[in-house]
Amino acid sequence: MTTKLIQRFPAAAALAVMAAAAQPAFAQTQAATIDPADTAWMITATGLVLMMTIPGLALFYCGMVRKKNVLATMAQSLFCTMLCSLLWVAIGYTLAFSGDSSVIGGLDKVLARGIGMESVAPQTRIPELLFMIYQMTFAVITVALVAGSVADRMRFSAFAWFAALWLIFVYVPIAHWGWGGGFLTMTAERPGVLDFAGGTVVHLNAGVAGLVSACVLGKRRGYGTENFAPYDLSLAVIGTGLLWVGWFGFNGGSALAANSRAVFAIVATHLAASAGALTWMALEWVTRGKPSVLGMISGAVAGLGTITPASGFVLPWQGALIGLIAGVVCFYACTSLKQRLGYDDSLDVFGVHGVGGATGTFLTGVFAVAAIGGTPGLLEANPGQVVLQLYGIAATLAWSGIATFALLKVISFIVPLRVSEQNEVEGLDVTQHGEALQ
Amino acid sequence: MKLITAIIKPFKLDDAPSAVMRTRGSGTIVTEVKSNGRQSGNVETYRGAEYAIDFLTKLMIEGAIGGIRAGNGVDASAAPARPAPPHCEQSRCRTRRRSR
Numbered sequence: 001m002t003t004k005l006i007q008r009f010p011a012a013a014a015l016a017v018m019a020a021a022a023q024p025a026f027a028q029t030q031a032a033t034i035d036p037a038d039t040a041w042m043i044t045a046t047g048l049v050l051m052m053t054i055p056g057l058a059l060f061y062c063g064m065v066r067k068k069n070v071l072a073t074m075a076q077s078l079f080c081t082m083l084c085s086l087l088w089v090a091i092g093y094t095l096a097f098s099g100d101s102s103v104i105g106g107l108d109k110v111l112a113r114g115i116g117m118e119s120v121a122p123q124t125r126i127p128e129l130l131f132m133i134y135q136m137t138f139a140v141i142t143v144a145l146v147a148g149s150v151a152d153r154m155r156f157s158a159f160a161w162f163a164a165l166w167l168i169f170v171y172v173p174i175a176h177w178g179w180g181g182g183f184l185t186m187t188a189e190r191p192g193v194l195d196f197a198g199g200t201v202v203h204l205n206a207g208v209a210g211l212v213s214a215c216v217l218g219k220r221r222g223y224g225t226e227n228f229a230p231y232d233l234s235l236a237v238i239g240t241g242l243l244w245v246g247w248f249g250f251n252g253g254s255a256l257a258a259n260s261r262a263v264f265a266i267v268a269t270h271l272a273a274s275a276g277a278l279t280w281m282a283l284e285w286v287t288r289g290k291p292s293v294l295g296m297i298s299g300a301v302a303g304l305g306t307i308t309p310a311s312g313f314v315l316p317w318q319g320a321l322i323g324l325i326a327g328v329v330c331f332y333a334c335t336s337l338k339q340r341l342g343y344d345d346s347l348d349v350f351g352v353h354g355v356g357g358a359t360g361t362f363l364t365g366v367f368a369v370a371a372i373g374g375t376p377g378l379l380e381a382n383p384g385q386v387v388l389q390l391y392g393i394a395a396t397l398a399w400s401g402i403a404t405f406a407l408l409k410v411i412s413f414i415v416p417l418r419v420s421e422q423n424e425v426e427g428l429d430v431t432q433h434g435e436a437l438q
Numbered sequence: 439m440k441l442i443t444a445i446i447k448p449f450k451l452d453d454a455p456s457a458v459m460r461t462r463g464s465g466t467i468v469t470e471v472k473s474n475g476r477q478s479g480n481v482e483t484y485r486g487a488e489y490a491i492d493f494l495t496k497l498m499i500e501g502a503i504g505g506i507r508a509g510n511g512v513d514a515s516a517a518p519a520r521p522a523p524p525h526c527e528q529s530r531c532r533t534r535r536r537s538r
Contacts, residue, residue, distance in 0.1 A: 064484075227489050229482055294484055335486030348485060
């Protein structure tokens with residue numbers, strides 16, 4: 001009987017065999033052990049990074065848009081958390097962090113299949129499921145960052161499509177290349193791009209995608225002529241505080257252990273944020289006569305984004321120096337460069353994260369200290385690392401730019417990317433969500 | 439009875455003409471408004487983008503005077519403000535004499 005069923009339904013039989021063979025091996029003994037200290041720190045770091053999106057980024061962004069779009073801006077951060085968390089477990093994690101291919105991972109770990117209580121993330125002493133959710137928070141915030149470029153004018157349904165497709169087709173491949181064993185990942189056998197916590201994977205990626213999105217969607221109605229003053233900068237300051245503290249988990253947690261490297265990363269991160277904020281504030285004070293609060297928080301975030309790839313490879317004083325450079329470079333990117341090129345990147349995602357991420361990735365190749373991260377940089381007589389860093393920047397920039405553009409064009413066939421002009425004037429809160437701040 | 443409307447800078451509320459503020463606590467209306475009077479506006483800068491803010495926040499005070507409360511013995515329509523006699527603060531009379 002069984003033989004006849006297999007002969008009549010060979011495909012079904014094959015599927016049944018595959019399903020039976022793919023049962024999770026919960027009882028399998030792992031060679032590595034789970035360290036409680038590392039695990040405790042990484043659980044904390046996961047919470048810190050999630051806090052960076054909700055409510056950190058939500059507040060940071062919503063405080064800088066106009067009152068009629070505040071809730072809609074928060075909705076974008078919320079939606080990224082909701083949708084991308086589920087998609088990450090379903091398909092994102094496995095495509096980013098499994099398999100041996102240099103381009104994309106496999107489907108071994110769809111829906112966290114095969115990850116049991118005893119599973120340990122490779123080359124770490126933390127549970128693999130913890131590594132998965134930690135990486136999930138990175139994916140979530142990267143998608144949420146892009147929303148800042150198209151604030152005030154993107155249709156929510158279009159953004160929903162964008163969040164799903166961009167995560168899978170842009171973020172996941174680049175994460176695989178840089179961290180998941182792809183062609184940019186450094187292994188024991190070959191050198192690779194040094195990107196401790198996401199200068200390319202997160203910040204440059206989001207920044208380029210933001211710039212492309214801003215150009216494809218076009219400028220906001222009234223840009224350059226109407227009053228676009230921020231609704232409530234105090235919300236943005238609170239958001240910056242949550243981002244700053246959360247970044248201790250973003251960079252410190254990228255050590256994937258509770259060890260000295262995590263501490264070096266945290267210290268470099270904090271000094272970079274401080275230096276970046278001071279530098280931007282000083283530049284504004286000199287060029288415009290007054291140190292603005294928006295300048296302070298922008299400089300802090302610029303410093304944080306720029307130190308991200310370098311944080312686990314540099315000394316504390318180098319972290320401060322990188323923050324200072326970030327303050328200068330990102331200040332001019334958000335003011336002079338933006339005005340000269342004329343694009344409407346609403347919340348300066350490219351100017352802060354894109355330019356900052358690229359700058360930080362390059363500087364990682366300059367300052368990397370072998371005693372901290374295992375790989376020397378230019379200052380330790382390894383100029384080849386700078387070349388590798390530029391290679392990583394180029395690959396990320398190319399894929400993020402091209403794929404984002406293609407995705408937006410595809411989505412535009414499903415639903416218009418922008419709201420109507422009338423809805424844009426009336427505000428996204430009431431037209432997209434039926435709600436309004438009173 | 440006369441309705442007095444005054445537009446003042448917000449921090450001047452406590453210094454507002456006593457003729458209007460004498461009715462404070464019973465009928466004075468204070469509204470936050472924006473106006474562009476003789477005072478020039480501000481220029482606000484956000485990441486290099488400058489916005490000229492012409493309408494500044496002011497307070498509009500409205501009060502009805504001239505309807506004198508029995509017992510307080512004050513001619514409220516007199517322009518120079520005089521401090522109210524002490525017993526006015528304790529007046530509980532609600533009748534008003536209307537003048538037309």
